[in-house]
Amino acid sequence: MRHSSIAAVLFLLGIISLVCAGAYFSGDLRPALFGAQDESQVAGPGIFPFGQRRDPVPGLEEANAPMGSPPPLDWPSDSYKFLAVKGDGSPLTYSPCRPIHYVVNTDLAHASWQRLLEEAVKEASWASGLQFIYDGTTDEVPSNNRAGYQPDKYGNRWAPVLIAWTTPDVVPRLDGQTVGLGGSSSIALNNGYKAYVTGSVALDAPQFGEILDSPGGEAIGIAVIMHELGHLLGLDHVSDPEQLMFDEASWVRDYAAGDRAGLAKLGTGPCSKDF
Template sequence: MEPRPPIKHSSIAAILFLFGILGLVCAGAYFSGELGQLLSGSSTQSQPPRPGLVPFGQRQDPLPGLEEADAPLGKPAPLERTSTSYKFLAVKEDGTPLAYSPCRPIHYVVNSALAPPSWQPLVEEAVRQASVATGLVFIYDGPSTEIPSPNRSGYQPTRYGDRWAPVLIAWSTPEQVPRLTGQTVGLGGSSSIGLSNGYKAYVTGTVSLDAPQFAGIMDASNGNEIGVAVIMHELGHLVGLDHVNDPRQLMFDQASWVRQYAAGDLTGLAKLGSGPCSKDF
């Protein structure tokens, strides 16, 4: 067998150079976390993306903490007298009512397509009264074409941007909102979020008003006063009050002569405006 020719110095240098390059590639892959993927053939990430890094449009909830201050934005008006004639729609495990965070504003929009011409001062006065009683800050974001739905999503980035959807106040019909069938003039309520640390809070809601019945109310001599009271009643539900059996309260479960929040209503509303802050939702 003929002896092999000796390897030239240039060939040795080339081989060493190639091994050096391969070593750098493997080192780079190791330190970047890709070596395991290269060896196994997997292209999936070894760890899920951290919360907050999911691209906008792929999240189910907005980024937490938007507009959340370190302290409540307002305080409930002082109570001249208290009353036990109030009831909450939901109570948490610690006995406190489920409520909106007082440390961020409640944004709202209005669908006025079926509303009476004088709807705006009615809504503004009702919202003002609810804000004074709770200390919660409400911000009007303008008109909306959204129609009330029992399955309304609390996060609608296409319509409202990367935030919790604003509260929707809308004049509707029993055809659109079947629960308005009969003598029900309005409906109000909110959707809540629960976090792994046990925190719960309302994040958005809807007030639906029966347009035909509301038009009849506005035809009365004191129609504006009654109209404001109806919206105040539904805003009471929105922020967390339930019906009561006391006919002296605005949250009485039947039509009555009461036109303003009474002692029981105000006591409950003050408690609903005194919840904790949270930057976690």
């Protein structure tokens, strides 16, 4: 091959290399070469050490053993479902070695809210063995983007569970026949450990008031709160109409065998001083 031809080929290869390099560093070619980025690999909560994140001091109020235990089950039942499970198949839970603090926004609550809520919390605590502590009222309103750590409002700890009577204007998912919503937020540590640290329950104040004004309304109201506390602790809906966690309104007013079996498992998760 003539020297002029070799020089031309080398020049052309050089141009191609520069174009490829520019495309690579701009990100245009990387998906074609290596595949699109897997979003599951993006760092999330718990990937970085506590010193690099806005987290409370680990181990706050964590005892050396569970603070309570669920009662023995009268008969076995598998009529329950968990909202989230870990890689080993066990449910995501709160630590049983520390209490679950909660605050209440009562701005739109019925006058009897405290008696009803106390009864519902007592039943959820009894069935799960988890301990609850009432921290008083709050002006915080429910939010889809609620921060799990609010030191300016609640101090150097995970924000307490928020229980609020509200409206569909504030919580659009309460629109229609939905009377309540409940759920929790979790944290993942760099050692693979995951646990719930806080959560919220939102109750539709207008619908809740109508329930309380109906015959047997207080028992129904307590059952509604118990249902949402079941979600808060990690229970999902089930298709069994004999369970309180059934996904439609029913005659059930207490935790049934499946509900209790699920709550018992949620109350016996691992303890951890690391979060």
